[in-house]
Amino acid sequence: MKERKLTKRGTKRREQVLEVAARLFAEQSYHGTTVGDVCDALGVGKGVFYWYFESKEALFSELLEGSLLQLRRSQEEAITLARDPVARIEQGIRASIKFFDDNPEVLSLIRIAGRYEEFQTLVQRGQHIVVADTAGHIKEGMAAGLIRPGDPELMGHGILGAIFHFVEVYMDSTNGNDRPQLADEAVTFCLRGLLEVR
Amino acid sequence: MKERKLTKRGTKRREQVLEVAARLFAEQSYHGTTVGDVCDALGVGKGVFYWYFESKEALFSELLEGSLLQLRRSQEEAITLARDPVARIEQGIRASIKFFDDNPEVLSLIRIAGRYEEFQTLVQRGQHIVVADTAGHIKEGMAAGLIRPGDPELMGHGILGAIFHFVEVYMDSTNGNDRPQLADEAVTFCLRGLLEVR
Amino acid sequence: MKERKLTKRGTKRREQVLEVAARLFAEQSYHGTTVGDVCDALGVGKGVFYWYFESKEALFSELLEGSLLQLRRSQEEAITLARDPVARIEQGIRASIKFFDDNPEVLSLIRIAGRYEEFQTLVQRGQHIVVADTAGHIKEGMAAGLIRPGDPELMGHGILGAIFHFVEVYMDSTNGNDRPQLADEAVTFCLRGLLEVR
Amino acid sequence: MKERKLTKRGTKRREQVLEVAARLFAEQSYHGTTVGDVCDALGVGKGVFYWYFESKEALFSELLEGSLLQLRRSQEEAITLARDPVARIEQGIRASIKFFDDNPEVLSLIRIAGRYEEFQTLVQRGQHIVVADTAGHIKEGMAAGLIRPGDPELMGHGILGAIFHFVEVYMDSTNGNDRPQLADEAVTFCLRGLLEVR
DNA sequence: AATGAATGAGTATTCATTCAT
DNA sequence: GATGAATGAATACTCATTCAT
Missing domain, CATH: 1.10.10.60 (Homeodomain-like)
Structure with a gap:
């Protein structure tokens, strides 16, 4: 064209x-x-x-890329305020949840894209960027002794997966007013896991 | 028929x-x-x-239901060995990862099903069962003072989401020999989060 | 075969x-x-x-031919008793109605057959025989001055058509106890038409 | 749609x-x-x-409904000219025969429709209207002492059945030039039956 | 810019018939 | 005689895409 x-x-x-x-x-x-x-x-x-x-495919790609870009931007924005790497991770989580809450169709778009080979590359690339970002913070956190040792990439994926799942469940079931609680839970889950402080 | x-x-x-x-x-x-x-x-x-x-749909449903049942079974099996609720959660996580590793097509099936309205009920029902199960263990853990307070359902979803994401990433990128490490990381992530022991 | x-x-x-x-x-x-x-x-x-x-077709044909044969037989039987040609026509009409009443599926079979090219010949042949039969009686009736002049074949078709329609309506709507009245009406309609005796 | x-x-x-x-x-x-x-x-x-x-079915329905409507219209037109109920019946019969002669495919359509459950309602409704119409005229005729007593509905069905059969036979066998004779015969058969004037 | 019309390869599904056991 | 398995041509319908106006 x-x-x-x-x-x-x-x-x-x-x-x-x-x-x-x-x-x-x-x-x-x-x-x-x-x-x-x-x-x-x-x-x-x-x-x-x-x-x-x-084509229909081109439209969808454009839509998806735009959405991922927006998501990324809102994360970056939120992060600039926090200097401490753990705080940056926290703010990133909160920003993501807020973003999906404000733009519910983006979640659907991503989920859909994940299923069609045509778009998987796009999604994976997007995910990769987010995970790499997060992994960066994690590494810093490790260096600073704030975060336990481990594979930063895998940890990043854990966060991403947990958030997605949290958000998905939350979008289906609630009507938007317990958003803060959800974000708190997500942050706590990712940062501290399930166990009682030892 | x-x-x-x-x-x-x-x-x-x-x-x-x-x-x-x-x-x-x-x-x-x-x-x-x-x-x-x-x-x-x-x-x-x-x-x-x-x-x-x-019909094609009926076949897919049968396939999906069978897979979910198998998954569920392997989790149950793994769990019976552990008495402590936290151990049960750990064993459940390890069993799931092993199952997806042994039956990679099941993961695809579930992902696919999640996209088509026709099958969402099936997947959601399956997820619900797993989450409810996990939430039960979490509650027990809380009662025993082993697990920090929080919404058990949400925590359950967090675990499920993290595992799925872990597995998906892992299935795409690795060739099967760092499976144990992945399981370890998943367990640690879910139980202890990211933070250094405080 | x-x-x-x-x-x-x-x-x-x-x-x-x-x-x-x-x-x-x-x-x-x-x-x-x-x-x-x-x-x-x-x-x-x-x-x-x-x-x-x-084949399926062969089965249907056999079924249809058998039915038509039976119908024919019951008409012939009824007729032998009456010597007067008008009475023969009347008995034929009554016999047909009784037959369809006793064997409702035959009516369906004939109607069905009429729609499929494969079987039309069969039905037409059957009809032709009945009409020719009736036309014979009509001719005799004309010769005897009992029946008004006209095209005997056409008259025969008129009778057949009226009966079929009568029966069809009657099979759908009634539960079998006003059969005699139906036969009476059919006979009167065919023999005397609608007009008041002049 | x-x-x-x-x-x-x-x-x-x-x-x-x-x-x-x-x-x-x-x-x-x-x-x-x-x-x-x-x-x-x-x-x-x-x-x-x-x-x-x-759909194919929708097309057929439209075709059928249109045809029945046309048939009905041509009957109504013919009827308006005649004031006497018997004359109205006669004109209705003549109009129907002419209509089927001019639009041979309509007859096929109706016959076909009668065989498929999907369309029977349509046909039955059409038939019902025609029969009810005719029955109305018959009742008037009875009141005026022109038509012999009987069940007007059944008589209406007799007329309809006879006409259909006449037309069907006529369409198959003749080449269109003895149309007037057919109409005459149909009218006579329906009005006066078979018997010689008594 | 925009519209309604047209294309045609592709999809799930049916069913009379044949076949191996 | 009888069974379940297998065939494959045929059917209605869909939809991304192109085109004439």
């Missing part, structure tokens, strides 16, 4: 498509959402879709 | 179909695997599939 | 198949009834069907 | 599909005509069919 130069109106349209598509993908999964669904929801013909996007 | 009386040959065929389908689903996802693929892989006509299974 | 020499047991089986098939065809139409349905209803394997019948 | 806004071209296509389908159904029955047949006959892809119709 040739790069289109979009008018102001065109840019708006493009964003409408992204928005609607994100919602539908989150509600009905990737294969469950047809290009027709997206166009119908917008009340436009199918030509519109292919005017702005090369 | 009419319950079929299967001969020895029939029982064998049925199992072949299950086996091949499990492999293909794991390799190519649910929608990515066609009934035709399964039959071709077995070198039989399409009728064979529908002789033994009511 | 080679002509089979059937044992006593075999003959019985064959008749069971015919019987069950007739019922199912009447209930679910021709295409709506599968060979599998027939076998399942009998609790036998599919081989049985093809042991006794060359 | 989403209501489609059709352009002039689209409206035309839609009608082409209806037309071709009507012809093929009449020639090959419902199950005997595949969606592919219809599309091939038009020289278009299968998508076209599903662009304009929700």
Whole structure:
């Protein structure tokens, strides 16, 4: 597809498509959402879709990349405030949970992407970045004697997995008002595990 | 579907179909695997599939339910040996990791199922059972002063999420020889978190 | 198919198949009834069907021909008693209605057959015989000055059509106790039409 | 199905599909005509069919309902001219025969529909309306002393059945030039029956 | 920019029939 | 005689994508 130069109106349209598509993908999964669904929801013909996007896959990729980027940004922002590596990890966890709470469709998008080979690379790359980040903090923490020895990468994955699962459960079951408690629990679980202080 | 009386040959065929389908689903996802693929892989006509299974969906469900049952069983087995609730949690974690290591396609199956509305109930039910189980041990641990106070359900989910993520990463990247280390790390992460002993 | 020499047991089986098939065809139409349905209803394997019948089509044809033959016979029987041609027509009508009342599935069979090219010849042949028969009586009646002039064939078809429709309506709506009235009405309609005696 | 806004071209296509389908159904029955047949006959892809119709069944229903409506209209038109109830019945009969003569595929459609459970309701409803109409005229005729006493509904069914049968026989066997005679015979049969004036 | 129309390969599923045991 | 297993062509329907206007 040739790069289109979009008018102001065109840019708006493009964003409408992204928005609607994100919602539908989150509600009905990737294969469950047809290009027709997206166009119908917008009340436009199918030509519109292919005017702005090369393919359904390209649209989804763009959506996913954008979401991951946003997530990453909100984590970075939260971290800058804390100097202590453990505090940075904590703030990262809290920021992630808040982000998923504010942008619930992103969670769906990531979950969906994880299932389709076409998008796994994208997700894995995103995960990798987050884990590497976290692992960095963990290493610092180890060096400072704050964090027990272990494989920092694996620990990073543990955090990521726990958060995802926490958030998923929490999004399904609650109506948004016990968010702080969830974040506290997540932080405690990741930092201190299950055991009573010894 | 009419319950079929299967001969020895029939029982064998049925199992072949299950086996091949499990492999293909794991390799190519649910929608990515066609009934035709399964039959071709077995070198039989399409009728064979529908002789033994009511539908593609029914086959997948059966596969999934069987897998979850097996997983559950291996956990239960492992647990009976340990009397202390914390030990039971540890053994459960180790058993799960070993199970996914021995039956890698089960992980794929579960992941796939999580994406399709048709199967989510099944997965959620399975998860629920595991989490409830774990939460029980956690409660006992709390009562015994071994485990810090908190919401046992949430903690259970944290464990499940961490394990899944560990396993997934580990299955993709390693070739099976650092399994023990992974289990150790998982156990430590879940029980003691990241922090240095305080 | 080679002509089979059937044992006593075999003959019985064959008749069971015919019987069950007739019922199912009447209930679910021709295409709506599968060979599998027939076998399942009998609790036998599919081989049985093809042991006794060359094909589904052949079975249906046999069923239909048998039914038409029976119908014809019951008409002939009824007629022998009446000498007057008008009385013969009347008895024929009454016999037909009684026959369909006693063998409701035959009506279905005929209706079904009428829709499928494969069987239309058979039905038409059957109809033709009945109409020709009736037309014969009508001609005699005309010669005797009992019946108004007209095309005997067309009149015969009128009778047949009216009866079929009467019976069909009657089979659907009533529970079998106003049969005599129906026959009376049919006879009157066919013989005297709608008009008041002039 | 989403209501489609059709352009002039689209409206035309839609009608082409209806037309071709009507012809093929009449020639090959419902199950005997595949969606592919219809599309091939038009020289278009299968998508076209599903662009304009929700399903094969929906198309057939639309065809049938339209046909029955037309039939009904032509009957009503014919009737308005005649004031005497017997004349109204006569005109109704003549109009029906003319209609089937002008639109032979309608007869096929009705016959076909009668065989498939999916469409029986539609046909029965149509029949019911016609019979009720006729029964109304019959009742008036009885009140006026023009028609002999009897069950008006049954008489109505007799007329309908006779006409259908007349028409069916006539469509198969003749080449269209003895139409008037057929109508005369039908009218006479229904009004005066077979017997000589007494 | 946008629309409705058209494409056509692909999917799950059915079923009459045949076959090995 | 009878069974369960196997075949495979056929069917309705879907949907990402392209095209004419």
